[in-house]
Amino acid sequence: MEPWQYFAMLGSMILVCAFFIFRRSKSSAKTTNVVREIEDTLEYFAAEIEEGNKELKALFTEMRKDYELRMAKLQDRIEYLERQGRELARELGKNESQAARTAALETPADVPAASPATRDGQEPEELSGEPPRWSIRSRYEELFRLHDQGKSMDFIAKKLGMNKGEIVLILQLAKQEERFGA
Secondary structure (H helix, E strand, O other), X not given: OOHHHHHHHHHHHHHHHHHHHHHHHHHXXXXXXXXXXXXXXXXXXXXXXXXXXXXXXXXXXXXXXXXXXXXXXXXXXXXXXXXXXXXXXXXXXXXXXXXXXXXXXXOOOOOXXXXXXXXXXXXXXXXXXOOOOOOHHHHOHHHHHHHHOOOOHHHHHHHHOOOHHHHHHHHHHHHHHHHHOO
8 A cells, every 4th residue: 555545544543533532422422401400490499399498488487376375375275274163163152151041040949840751841952953043054054954965165155145165164164063063
């Protein structure tokens, strides 16, 4: 072979190598662009998730404050109702002791008192199974009738012109009265 043929062959080899190198660099540039786009998309997605997390954290913080405020109000309400229940029980005890003193003053000392079963020829309410006249159920018959019918607290409160706290207290006192057989 002659030297010019070597140069021609070497030149063509250089051209083929250059073509492959150019093609590889072009495809690696496309790959680099795709990788860059994926990274940008992931960064945007991560930023959105972080922003969403901050919003959720703020929402949970707000909900927790609201919950704590409601719990504090409910605790105050419970304490108020418990105080009111103790006052009513104290008042009920005073009324019972006054009634006993009044009954003792009205009964002559020299005349023996009739037994509970024969007083006025009637059976006492405790023995007859009926609630005593001063029982909570007898004082709030309409309330208990509506409650036994399954009416809501709001309906009962509107119908009787009472607030729901009073109704709840009366129902709780009636349960205690039934439980302790007052």
